[in-house]
Amino acid sequence: xxxxxxxxxxxxxxxxxxxxxxxxxxxxxxxxxxxxxxxxxxxxxxxxxxxxxxxxxxxxxxxxxxxxxxxxxxxxxxxxxxxxxxxxxxxxxxxxxxxxxxxxxxxxxxxxxxxxxxxxxxxxxxxxxxxxxxxxxxxxxxxxxxxxxxxxxxxxxxxxxxxxxxxxxxxxxxxxxxxxxxxxxxxxxxxxxxxxxxxxxxxxxxxxxxxxxxxxxxxxxxxxxxxxxxxxxxxxxxxxxxxxxxxxxxxxxxxxxxxxxxxxxxxxxxxxxxxxxxxxxxxxxxxxxxxxxxxxxxxxxxxxxxxxxxxxxxxxxxxxxxxxxxxxxxxxxxxxxxxxxxxxxxxxxxxxxxxxxxxxxxxxxxxxxxxxxxxxxxxxxxxxxxxxxxxxxxxxxxxxxxxxxxxxxxxxxxxxxxxxxxxxxxxxxxxxxxxxxxxxxxxxxxxxxxxxxxxxxxxxxxxxxxxxxxxxxxxxxxxxxxxxxxxxxxxxxxxx
Amino acid sequence: xxxxxxxxxxxxxxxxxxxxxxxxxxxxxxxxxxxxxxxxxxxxxxxxxxxxxxxxxxxxxxxxxxxxxxxxxxxxxxxxxxxxxxxxxxxxxxxxxxxxxxxxxxxxxxxxxxxxxxxxxxxxxxxxxxxxxxxxxxxxxxxxxxxxxxxxxxxxxxxxxxxxxxxxxxxxxxxxxxxxxxxxxxxxxxxxxxxxxxxxxxxxxxxxxxxxxxxxxxxxxxxxxxxxxxxxxxxxxxxxxxxxxxxxxxxxxxxxxxxxxxxxxxxxxxxxxxxxxxxxxxxxxxxxxxxxxxxxxxxxxxxxxxxxxxxxxxxxxxxxxxxxxxxxxxxxxxxxxxxxxxxxxxxxxxxxxxxxxxxxxxxxxxxxxxxxxxxxxxxxxxxxxxxxxxxxxxxxxxxxxxxxxxxxxxxxxxxxxxxxxxxxxxxxxxxxxxxxxxxxxxxxxxxxxxxxxxxxxxxxxxxxxxxxxxxxxxxxxxxxxxxxxxxxxxxxxxxx
Numbered sequence: 001x002x003x004x005x006x007x008x009x010x011x012x013x014x015x016x017x018x019x020x021x022x023x024x025x026x027x028x029x030x031x032x033x034x035x036x037x038x039x040x041x042x043x044x045x046x047x048x049x050x051x052x053x054x055x056x057x058x059x060x061x062x063x064x065x066x067x068x069x070x071x072x073x074x075x076x077x078x079x080x081x082x083x084x085x086x087x088x089x090x091x092x093x094x095x096x097x098x099x100x101x102x103x104x105x106x107x108x109x110x111x112x113x114x115x116x117x118x119x120x121x122x123x124x125x126x127x128x129x130x131x132x133x134x135x136x137x138x139x140x141x142x143x144x145x146x147x148x149x150x151x152x153x154x155x156x157x158x159x160x161x162x163x164x165x166x167x168x169x170x171x172x173x174x175x176x177x178x179x180x181x182x183x184x185x186x187x188x189x190x191x192x193x194x195x196x197x198x199x200x201x202x203x204x205x206x207x208x209x210x211x212x213x214x215x216x217x218x219x220x221x222x223x224x225x226x227x228x229x230x231x232x233x234x235x236x237x238x239x240x241x242x243x244x245x246x247x248x249x250x251x252x253x254x255x256x257x258x259x260x261x262x263x264x265x266x267x268x269x270x271x272x273x274x275x276x277x278x279x280x281x282x283x284x285x286x287x288x289x290x291x292x293x294x295x296x297x298x299x300x301x302x303x304x305x306x307x308x309x310x311x312x313x314x315x316x317x318x319x320x321x322x323x324x325x326x327x328x329x330x331x332x333x334x335x336x337x338x339x340x341x342x343x344x345x346x347x348x349x350x351x352x353x354x355x356x357x358x359x360x361x362x363x364x365x366x367x368x369x370x371x372x373x374x375x376x377x378x379x380x381x382x383x384x385x386x387x388x389x390x391x392x393x394x395x396x397x398x399x400x401x402x403x404x405x406x407x408x409x410x411x412x413x414x415x416x417x418x419x420x421x422x423x424x425x426x427x428x429x430x431x432x433x434x435x436x437x438x439x440x441x442x443x444x445x446x447x448x449x450x451x452x453x454x455x456x457x458x459x460x461x462x463x464x465x466x467x468x469x470x471x472x473x474x475x476x477x478x479x480x481x482x483x484x485x486x487x488x489x490x491x492x493x494x495x496x
Numbered sequence: 497x498x499x500x501x502x503x504x505x506x507x508x509x510x511x512x513x514x515x516x517x518x519x520x521x522x523x524x525x526x527x528x529x530x531x532x533x534x535x536x537x538x539x540x541x542x543x544x545x546x547x548x549x550x551x552x553x554x555x556x557x558x559x560x561x562x563x564x565x566x567x568x569x570x571x572x573x574x575x576x577x578x579x580x581x582x583x584x585x586x587x588x589x590x591x592x593x594x595x596x597x598x599x600x601x602x603x604x605x606x607x608x609x610x611x612x613x614x615x616x617x618x619x620x621x622x623x624x625x626x627x628x629x630x631x632x633x634x635x636x637x638x639x640x641x642x643x644x645x646x647x648x649x650x651x652x653x654x655x656x657x658x659x660x661x662x663x664x665x666x667x668x669x670x671x672x673x674x675x676x677x678x679x680x681x682x683x684x685x686x687x688x689x690x691x692x693x694x695x696x697x698x699x700x701x702x703x704x705x706x707x708x709x710x711x712x713x714x715x716x717x718x719x720x721x722x723x724x725x726x727x728x729x730x731x732x733x734x735x736x737x738x739x740x741x742x743x744x745x746x747x748x749x750x751x752x753x754x755x756x757x758x759x760x761x762x763x764x765x766x767x768x769x770x771x772x773x774x775x776x777x778x779x780x781x782x783x784x785x786x787x788x789x790x791x792x793x794x795x796x797x798x799x800x801x802x803x804x805x806x807x808x809x810x811x812x813x814x815x816x817x818x819x820x821x822x823x824x825x826x827x828x829x830x831x832x833x834x835x836x837x838x839x840x841x842x843x844x845x846x847x848x849x850x851x852x853x854x855x856x857x858x859x860x861x862x863x864x865x866x867x868x869x870x871x872x873x874x875x876x877x878x879x880x881x882x883x884x885x886x887x888x889x890x891x892x893x894x895x896x897x898x899x900x901x902x903x904x905x906x907x908x909x910x911x912x913x914x915x916x917x918x919x920x921x922x923x924x925x926x927x928x929x930x931x932x933x934x935x936x937x938x939x940x941x942x943x944x945x946x947x948x949x950x951x952x953x954x955x956x957x958x959x960x961x962x963x964x965x966x967x968x969x970x971x972x973x974x975x976x977x978x979x980x981x982x983x984x985x986x987x988x989x990x991x992x
Contacts, residue, residue: 024901069601076600089980094920094941104572104917105565108910112920112941115900117933201926220716224877224927227934381720397959404611404950405520411953414604421600423978424590424608426951430697431720437613437948438723438934445590445608445949452933453941454900455922457907463893477980482919484585484973486980 008190012150012197018180019119019148020199025178026146027116030466030474031091033176034144035082040175041135042075042082044167052163056129059157061297066263067129074130077137077421081144084423084444088476088487090114090145090451093467095480098458108458111468114451116146117227118201121194123215124161125206126154126299127266133157134164134184137421137442138204143181145450147202150183152191156300161186195219195228202227202450204441206268208306209233209355209432216435229449230435231428233355234383235272236416239372239399243390245280252388253282256361257289259415261335264296265359266303269384269416272355275342275372278365283339286363287323290337295359297332307333307358313351314362319344320352323363335359342366342375349378369395373402381430381437382407384416408433408440504686508646508693514676515615515644516695521674522642523612526962526970527587529672530640531578536671537631538571538578540663548659552625555653557793562759563625570626573633573917577640580919580940584972584983586610586641586947589963591976594954604954607964610947612642613723614697617690619711620657621702622650622795623762629653630660630680633917633938634700639677641946643698646679648687652796657682691715691724698723698946700937702764704802705729705851705928712931725945726931727924729851730879731768732912735868735895739886741776748884749778752857753785755911757831760792761855762799765880765912768851771838771868774861779835782859783819786833791855793828803829803854809847810858815840816848819859831855838862838871845874865891869898877926877933878903880912904929904936 026034045052049071056067084090091113099107120142125132132138134151142149153161165184172182185194195203195218203219203226205212212230219228240252259271276282298304311327314320315338325336336359345352345364352362366372376399379385385403389396389412396412403410408429419427425443428434434441439449456464466473477487522530541548545567552563580586587609595603616638620629627633630647638645649657661680668678681690691699691714699715699722701708708726715724736748755767772778794800807823810816811834821832832855841848841860848858862868872895875881881899885892885908892908899906904925915923921939924930930937935945952960962969973983 024897027901028897073600080599087978089975096918096920102916102918103576104569105914107916107918110916110918110920112922118901216721217716220713220721225712225716225931226927227932400955400959401520401524405523405614408949409951409953410955412955412959414954418601420598420603420606422592422598422603422606423975424592424606424951426608426949428949430948431722435721436723438944440949448934452926453904453922453924453936455905455920457905458910459896459906459908463896463908479585479919482583484980484982486982 005187005189008187008193011185012190012193015150015183015185016119016197016199018183019150022148022178022180023118026148026181029146031085031088034146035086036175037172037177038078038082038140038143040171041168042078044171045071045135045164046075048167052160055160055163056157059160060126060129060299062129062263070128070130073421074136077131078135078140080421081140081444081447084447085144088467088474090447091467091476093476093478095468095478097481110455110457111459111464112453112455113465113467115454117450117452118147119199120147120149120450121200121203122149122151123191123203123205123207124151124154126156127263129157129160132206134161135168137446141446142450144447147450148181150185150194152194153184153186155186158186192218196222198224200226203229204449205230206441207232212435227449228435229439229441231268231383231441232432232434234268234429234433235353235355236269236382236384236386237273237275237379238271238386238388239275239376240277240282240388241390241393241395242277242280243393243395244388245277245282247390249282249285253285253289255415256286257293257335259417260290260361261293261295261359262417264298264333266299266357267417269419271386271416272361273353274361274363275366275375276363278367283323283363283365287337290335291324293335295332295334298358303357304333307356307360310354310356311336311360314338325360333359337361337363339363339365342371346374346378353380369398373398376402376406379406381433383427383429383433384409384411386411386414386416388413406430501685504683504689507681508686508689511646511679511681512615512693512695514679515646518644518674518676519614522644522677525642527581527584530642531582532671533639533668533673534574534578534636536667537664538574540667541567541631541660542571544663548656551656551659552653555656556622556625556795558625558759566624566626569917570632573627574631574636576917577636577940577943580943581640584963584970586943587963587972589972589974591964591974593977606951606953607955607960608949608951609961609963611950613946613948614643615695616643616645616946617696617699618645618647619687619699619701619703620647620650622652623759625653625656628702630657631664633942637942638946640943643946644677646681646690648690649680649682651682654682688714692718694720696722699725700945701726702937703728708931723945724931725935725937727764727879727937728928728930730764730925730929731849731851732765732878732880732882733769733771733875734767734882734884735771735872736773736778736884737886737889737891738773738776739889739891740884741773741778743886745778745781749781749785751911752782753789753831755913756786756857757789757791757855758913760794760829762795762853763913765915767882767912768857769849770857770859771862771871772859774863779819779859779861783833786831787820789831791828791830794854799853800829803852803856806850806852807832807856810834816858821856829855833857833859835859835861838867842870842874849876865894869894872898872902875902877929879923879925879929880905880907882907882910882912884909902926
């Protein structure tokens with residue numbers, strides 16, 4: 001890691017120089033211009049699907065139908081972000097007119113809006129070859145905000161990464177984006193140099209706790225520290241109350257097995273821990289459903305080896321049983337279900353609540369609602385937490401209260417996999433789910449990660465950015481003297 | 497630092513235990529309840545002004561009229577934040593109804609809102625004994641958000657800190673706040689233990705670059721890192737164009753001298769660098785105005801010694817002149833103005849752009865608009881940057897563009913000291929101005945630092961928090977299916 005690789009150095013320096021040069025130009029582009037780039041990228045990727053999807057399948061071992069759907073999600077996301085910035089709420093334009101009678105003393109004219117942070121690094125994940133990779137959510141959000149993007153490609157998918165990067169670059173050039181607004185670098189050392197580069201202003205990462213924490217530590221150690229949005233790890237606990245276990249045991253068992261094994265268990269939202277009432281009869285049903293599920297080849301050898309190494313530690317324990325699966329196998333994993341008691345979990349939370357990235361989960365038997373609550377209290381930060389309750393179920397409501405303190409998204413029924421890209425989505429959570437609990441990495445609110453506020457004081461109208469000018473030429477919703485004012489309707493001569 | 501002081505340990509542990517116990521109760525209080533606490537604190541401080549102001553004057557060496565005004569600002573701030581949370585925009589309630597026709601596949605019902613992070617540490621500053629101390633902006637914002645607060649008192653103002661803390665505690669108890677929602681700890685070791693305490697979720701700091709960076713590094717080094725909002729340092733450059741220098745030289749000279757020496761130069765927004773066109777005749781006027789200004793005793797000996805030590809480094813340089821002041825004196829400082837050329841500044845930016853906390857500044861002569869722009873490009877992150885231009889002044893507009901990349905607040909004319917507490921205010925900026933460029937530490941938006949989003953998926957209405965229930969019992973403005981919906985008007989039976 002510490003020796004210098006001249007090729008990496010040159011590639012990172014060249015990409016960063018381009019990004020830094022492009023940043024001021026990007027910062028003054030209008031949302032309408034950037035929306036055009038995002039739609040152009042989406043169109044280009046959709047058009048190239050017949051070539052990109054097989055390439056993704058080859059490099060990820062994921063099935064073609066799943067990847068086809070993921071590309072739909074990815075281009076939908078680009079277009080949704082285009083719409084969101086055109087509407088302009090993301091700018092949060094706020095105008096306080098001068099007020100000589102302001103309660104603490106005369107107030108100057110102050111106008112505040114969001115502006116792009118500057119060059120952004122995006123560390124691509126391999127488990128979503130499209131949606132969390134080169135043209136995925138982080139890239140879409142950063143470009144939507146007006147930040148130049150340098151993607152660090154995932155090493156398992158070099159061909160797909162380059163192909164998508166070429167589409168992105170061509171589409172952006174064709175739709176008028178400045179050169180240098182998008183770049184791609186490859187390799188471990190390039191990734192390390194990137195986060196330390198003086199011109200970088202923000203970085204995002206989706207991946208392992210170890211890798212993400214190492215990058216977070218580098219970002220914090222810089223002479224000029226930068227925000228680092230890492231999504232690191234989550235076991236996404238699911239709590240089943242006695243009422244739910246009695247009412248719909250089969251649906252819970254099959255639903256859980258399907259969610260846990262979806263994508264060979266390689267989702268950051270995979271439910272990894274299932275809390276069930278002891279003696280409710282759910283254990284056998286769940287084990288049967290997991291046994292009936294399919295495994296499949298994992299994304300790459302490193303992930304597969306890590307998965308089996310993690311399972312060995314569970315299998316070796318006296319206080320954990322294997323209900324189904326063959327954790328000693330190598331190669332293609334079979335869905336594996338472990339079981340233990342809540343008391344054991346509470347005695348060894350660090351070891352038993354570790355994430356296993358792949359088709360494995362731990363069923364935990366609890367004896368009373370109080371014991372289930374104790375497990376909820378013992379959890380680290382999570383991306384998601386799910387409660388299966390029934391109607392007027394006080395046990396479930398109490399669990400929701402505690403899990404709200406722990407997770408970014410709390411589900412009632414259903415399963416945490418399948419993260420919808422919407423306005424209200426929250427994909428984040430307290431550490432180690434993420435390194436930045438204030439933000440989401442999915443949904444339109446993810447654009448906020450790439451923005452910082454600037455206020456202008458007593459600035460002449462013609463020097464102000466359009467978003468803050470009196471005539472509101474971009475037809476934005478704004479907050480004026482503390483009151484929200486909806487966007488004026490756009491007339492015929494709407495500006496670019 | 498490393499040895500254990502049992503008293504500090506016990507005090508921090510007791511305060512943190514109280515805060516952690518109170519956090520879940522605070523998280524479920526309504527904005528209306530917390531607004532009552534904030535107003536109760538404001539009333540209590542106002543009532544005790546005749547005792548608190550002299551105590552502050554005694555421990556800060558600041559004049560009584562200034563401290564009287566600062567207390568007005570502080571209680572205004574508490575009441576403004578009370579109003580802001582009652583209006584409820586800060587919750588950013590967002591509802592996406594289930595949509596089977598959503599473009600990427602069926603969407604569940606998703607509802608997102610802001611929730612308090614949890615126990616917050618506030619490191620008090622000494623230069624605003626009221627407004628940035630025990631009951632200052634950080635405390636007001638954290639309580640408004642619903643976070644328990646533990647203040648680390650500034651060691652220079654122990655009597656005032658305890659007196660204000662007592663008022664805060666009494667007012668909160670009288671208005672129904674949970675025990676443990678507010679605490680005070682004292683001493684260097686308590687400060688260090690506080691930021692490392694496992695139950696802490698967020699910290700704020702206003703002070704020196706060295707002290708702030710040390711705490712930031714501790715916050716980032718924790719097993720569970722936490723957000724750390726440090727406001728560390730800024731030289732708040734002021735650029736005067738040739739047109740402005742010609743149009744109003746006297747007003748610029750006297751305005752600058754007044755802002756630079758206000759509060760004995762002990763403001764984070766003190767203009768520390770003044771860029772003037774060479775040979776415009778401004779230099780003598782500015783030097784005369786600074787010479788005619790008064791100094792005064794500094795906040796404490798540590799700050800005074802640091803100020804003189806910093807000046808010695810400037811005075812010893814061959815490439816910097818002393819225009820007025822006696823930098824070799826000890827005791828009460830005289831306002832001191834240095835001068836150098838832009839070329840010298842550009843050759844030694846790190847040494848010459850260091851902040852000097854006290855009544856000193858550096859006048860920098862530039863030869864051309866391009867040279868002034870080069871200085872703007874060379875700046876580190878700043879809290880503020882000011883441009884004095886005239887009418888249609890292209891030099892000034894170009895400076896505003898570059899300074900927008902560098903600062904949290906950009907002023908046209910006027911002076912950066914005197915930070916108004918408003919909706920649009922931005923007191924923040926890129927490092928080293930702050931460690932968290934996304935946020936402000938002044939104004940109603942400062943509440944955001946203490947919040948994180950949570951989304952609920954398919955949650956029954958009666959399990960949802962009131963802010964997200966269908967009937968909108970708190971009468972909040974909300975975003976519904978992507979469109980902003982204003983707050984419904986409150987009828988007679990408005991809820992608590």
